[in-house]
Amino acid sequence: NAGVTQTPKFQVLKTGQSMTLQCAQDMNHEYMSWYRQDPGMGLRLIHYSVGAGITDQGEVPNGYNVSRSTTEDFPLRLLSAAPSQTSVYFCASSYSRRGIGGETQYFGPGTRLLVL
Amino acid sequence: ELKVEQNPLFLSMQEGKNYTIYCNYSTTSDRLYWYRQDPGKSLESLFVLLSNGAVKQEGRLMASLDTKARLSTLHITAAVHDLSATYFCAVDESRTYKYIFGTGTRLKVLA
Numbered sequence: 407n408a409g410v411t412q413t414p415k416f417q418v419l420k421t422g423q424s425m426t427l428q429c430a431q432d433m434n435h436e437y438m439s440w441y442r443q444d445p446g447m448g449l450r451l452i453h454y455s456v457g458a459g460i461t462d463q464g465e466v467p468n469g470y471n472v473s474r475s476t477t478e479d480f481p482l483r484l485l486s487a488a489p490s491q492t493s494v495y496f497c498a499s500s501y502s503r504r505g506i507g508g509e510t511q512y513f514g515p516g517t518r519l520l521v522l
Numbered sequence: 523e524l525k526v527e528q529n530p531l532f533l534s535m536q537e538g539k540n541y542t543i544y545c546n547y548s549t550t551s552d553r554l555y556w557y558r559q560d561p562g563k564s565l566e567s568l569f570v571l572l573s574n575g576a577v578k579q580e581g582r583l584m585a586s587l588d589t590k591a592r593l594s595t596l597h598i599t600a601a602v603h604d605l606s607a608t609y610f611c612a613v614d615e616s617r618t619y620k621y622i623f624g625t626g627t628r629l630k631v632l633a
Binding site: 437439441446447448449450451454456462464465496498509510511512513514515516 | 531555563564565566567570610612619620621622623624625626
């Protein structure tokens with residue numbers, strides 16, 4: 407198993423550009439999530455999904471869109487990049503969150519994004 | 523709104539010493555997680571605590587959960603340099619599936 411994969415590893419954008427950060431997992435996990443990590447602020451939840459076709463907002467959703475058309479993939483779209491979105495983005499997944507809970511999350515390697 | 527606080531934020535300790543990292547959270551939850559992150563790397567799971575009084579141990583690390591006090595501790599016994607990393611606790615908010623992280627504790631173990 408490849409686990410959780412993210413592409414690209416590093417990206418530079420200009421203000422106003424759009425892009426999609428890719429995330430995929432091959433563990434048949436229902437729950438997937440996106441976080442951003444900024445110095446001194448830990449990880450903040452952007453969006454999450456409890457299964458294909460179901461997404462919801464986390465703590466800091468503004469400026470980001472997600473969709474979940476398959477169990478495996480959970481892309482994160484930046485609609486119009488801003489310097490405040492410079493961060494490290496992590497995707498994570500866990501086995502199941504539908505009324506059971508208690509599963510640890512498996513994290514991808516991260517995407518470093520710089521918005522100029 | 524669920525808030526998760528860790529202290530201390532930074533910890534510098536000598537090898538061989540013991541210390542405890544604290545994780546407080548603001549709403550009812552009986553599921554708490556600890557992760558480790560090395561510089562420039564991703565997060566790796568350490569412990570999953572699923573009930574009041576749960577205790578888990580792995581090597582020099584021991585984690586416990588007190589859901590009544592809304593407190594988890596990560597105890598380090600006889601620290602070694604290899605434990606230098608940032609440690610995060612996380613809590614999932616009941617009924618909403620939101621998974622909220624603390625700000626992390628950066629641990630540096632000095633030889």
